Amino acid sequence: MKQLHLVMLPGWRMEKAAFQPLIEPLSEVFQLLFVEWRGVKAPSDFKERVIKKIISVGEPVFLLGWSLGSLAALEIASTYPKSIKGLILIGGTSRFTSGEQYPFGWHPRILERMKKQMQQNKEKTLTVFYEAMFSGTGKEEGLKSLRKRECTHDR
Numbered sequence: 001m002k003q004l005h006l007v008m009l010p011g012w013r014m015e016k017a018a019f020q021p022l023i024e025p026l027s028e029v030f031q032l033l034f035v036e037w038r039g040v041k042a043p044s045d046f047k048e049r050v051i052k053k054i055i056s057v058g059e060p061v062f063l064l065g066w067s068l069g070s071l072a073a074l075e076i077a078s079t080y081p082k083s084i085k086g087l088i089l090i091g092g093t094s095r096f097t098s099g100e101q102y103p104f105g106w107h108p109r110i111l112e113r114m115k116k117q118m119q120q121n122k123e124k125t126l127t128v129f130y131e132a133m134f135s136g137t138g139k140e141e142g143l144k145s146l147r148k149r150e151c152t153h154d155r
Contacts, residue, residue, distance in 0.1 A: 003030060004085070005030060005033060006064055007050065008032060013129075015034075015038065018066065051076065051080070054080070062088065063087050064087075066092075070091065071096065
């Protein structure tokens with residue numbers, strides 16, 4: 001039987017390693033393909049990478065998005081519905097920042113401050129962001145995993 005294709009889209013500053021616990025069980029059902037954020041300057045660059053990956057498959061795919069990857073998956077699915085068989089969204093929202101009609105998400109002012117802080121002190125900004133991503137018992141393990149990944153990411 002032919003395997004279905006699952007294109008996996010991690011969150012901001014994440015890579016394939018973020019999906020490590022899911023890779024083995026999902027690979028029993030899907031042929032896994034990954035798109036990463038490394039070197040992406042704008043969300044449109046990431047979207048272009050995803051579309052190229054989908055085109056390379058030559059048939060409709062499933063998209064799995066985590067966090068910002070979920071936002072990208074939603075946008076791509078709405079723009080190219082015939083290319084997408086289904087969506088799996090983890091920690092996804094319909095947008096990252098809050099607004100007049102959308103009270104959820106981060107206040108836009110926080111995101112703007114984070115952009116400026118990335119230019120001034122990237123490491124500290126990422127640490128604060130990563131700490132905000134996790135809570136409870138998984139916080140220390142999640143942070144340790146991200147720090148390890150971050151060390152290899154910037155080489």
